[in-house]
Amino acid sequence: MADIREDFDQQRQMYSVLVLHFIEGLKQSEIAERLNLSHSKVNRLIATGRKAGMVKIAISSPYQRLVDLENDLVSGFSLRHSVVTPTVSDNPETTLQMVGRVAAGHLLETLRDGDIIAITGGKAVSAVVENLEAERRFDVRVVPVTGGVQGKHYTDVNHLATQLAEKLGGSASLVHAPLFAEDAEQRDLLMNMASIREVFDLARSATVALVGIGSVEAPGSGYYDLLPDPARGGKALVDAGISGEFLAHLISADGSLADIDLNSRVVALAPGQFVNCRNTIGVAAGDYKAGPVAAALAGRYLTSLVVDEAVARHIIANIGVGDHD
Known part of the structure; x- marks a missing residue:
């Protein structure tokens, strides 16, 4: 493979x-x-x-069929760029690694010296970092856009930010805060701490963002490893009208932030807060990510998208764009 x-x-x-x-x-x-x-x-x-x-x-x-899918995604969601990888295996890990490899290539193509790169955690983002091989050093700074959850490499956004900075030859600024606070008041206190506020201010001024898109349905989704109480996920969130996770915030099918307690406790930038970002790259793999990706696209949070063929076909079928065999 x-x-x-x-x-x-x-x-x-x-x-x-x-x-x-x-x-x-x-x-x-x-x-x-x-x-x-x-x-x-x-x-x-x-x-x-x-x-x-x-x-x-x-x-x-x-790979003309994939080029056609890419064009449909670009035109259907006003994206600047889209890459669709082929489905070459029933093994989800193989698909994830292919998406990560291609997204790493797109990231390298879009980087410029002086860039600030905002990054989330997640399995797909971890696959991008793992597959990245730069031919030269970049004068860039990598900053987390969320707090972190320790325990697994792909939920520790500080670990991923450090790895990405090392591979690019740049530097990293870290957020020493949990992803979820106990309540909204504690979340506000954390967000206003000088050391945390300074990093998130850098993230707001990011010129490139590399973000994962999470599912709240599939037990295999990394989002379950983020939740302070995993029992509150799954069907309960779907029944509440949640379509997916973006920047650790739960979003509805139209991309709007869900009116739910978890969102008031997230130590992270909210979707749409990248004010200077010329390229927000969304990365996802696995057909169960189609709904969450469609929600992020509906919210117009992305300028670039890298997904596998199964995700692309599900999204396009649901919006009635194109007709590809």
């Missing part, structure tokens, strides 16, 4: 380079700068793409 993931990743990158060079007319040096690639790699990708027959009257892709 690793070979399939690597092949797809290279094909996607090759397709992007060919479009920029032959359709948009960019020079190889301009493509290298835009996608954060070396000039020699851009040259090699163009040569390989031409040899493989990808350059004709138009640029073709062996």
Whole structure:
């Protein structure tokens, strides 16, 4: 499966380079700068793409069905960018790692020196960090957008922020606070502590955000590992009209914040508070994430989306966009 993931990743990158060079007319040096690639790699990708027959009257892709799904997501939800990975296995972990690998590539393409990167916890974000391999160092700062839950690497947002900063060659600022306070009053006290407020102020000014999108239904969802009382999750939340989790806040199908006690206790920025963010990248894998992703899209919280084919097809079927076999 690793070979399939690597092949797809290279094909996607090759397709992007060919479009920029032959359709948009960019020079190889301009493509290298835009996608954060070396000039020699851009040259090699163009040569390989031409040899493989990808350059004709138009640029073709062996994953055209996925390109069609991506275009439907972009047009249906006013996204700037979307990547849909193929379904190559019934193993959810394989699908998750492929989404993480492709999202890592998109993150690297969008980064610029001086960026502030806001990050959440979650299995999908953890997969992005795990699969990230930068070709150069970036002068960036990584900041958590939520408090953390210790115990598992993907729920500890400080751990993920530190890892991401190390892999990029940047620095990290950490939030030393729990994800959930005991009540709204304690939450406000925590949010106003100088050390926590300073990091969240940095997060508000983030230029790039990497965020997971959680399900409240599936027991396999990482959101259950965040809850102070897991027994309050699942069917009870669904019955209350909750569609998913975004920045640790529970949201309804239209993307609005749910009127529920848990939201008043979350030590995190609320959805929509990235005032300077040029690219908010949502990452999710597994068909049970379709509802939560659709809710985040309805709230217009994302500018980019990286999901697997099953998620994309579920979302598009529900909004009636496109008709792909």
